[in-house]
Each structure stands twice: as structure tokens, then as C-alpha cells.
Amino acid sequence: MRALLEERYPEPHEVRTDRALYEYVHDVQAAAMKRAAPLATVVYDNRLHVIRGALGTHTTVARVQGKKLKTKREIRVASLFKQAPAAFLRMIVVHELAHLRVREHDKDFYALCTHMEPDYHQLEYDFRLWLLACEHAPEPPAT
């Protein structure tokens, strides 16, 4: 199953560091969203894992600074995406960016996801299969 999916999504990505991830997310956001809110933090987080159900998180923290209300937006992506095909990294980034606008997984949310990535639903489905396949046949640890 995993081999089949990796055949369908053969393209790897080079987004290995937090800095590269920040730039990647920024590019996706700039291409898809007008008047996009700037992101304060974008990082890989190895504490996020499928067991806790979270593959990515997004937070918006509003703070009063002097007379201004400052909003700090943050996106965290589970570290397992470092090894995932490029298409799946794109899927999770689109998902978390969409959450900056729409909190719930409702119709508006998925409309925004498919606006950014027309294949969003297929990618999300295939990603779940890939994840299951990885868990059942884990790769030997890198030496």
C-alpha cells in the first residue's frame, strides 16, 4: 500500500528545516490568499503525532501592546511530514492556513482548502492511507 501511494506521489520535498518550512508556508499563503495575515512562527514539531490526533496546529494569540492589539499567528506541522511526499506536506499546510480563516471543519473551510489545492480531498484521503501503511510497516530507524 505504501509503495503504491509513493508511486502515485513520487515527488519528495526539500523542506527539512523550520526556516525552509516558514518560507514554504509563506509562498503557499502568498499565492492563494489576498491580504494574508503574516505568520509569526512556522515550525516542525516532533511532539505532534498521530496518536494525539494532531498533525498540525494553528494558534492565534492576541496581545495588547501599548494601545495596539497585536495578533501573533503560529503554525506547527508534525515532524513526520519531513519524510512525507511533497503533496502531503502541501495538504497539511493548506489545511492549517485555511484554519487561520475558518476555525471549524465546515463547508467554508473545505471550500478554502480546495481553492488553495484543487486535489485537497484526494490528498487528505491518500495521506490517511499512507499514514496507516507507515504505521503497519515502519521503516527501520536511520543510522
Ligand SMILES: [Zn+2]
Ligand atoms: Zn483541522
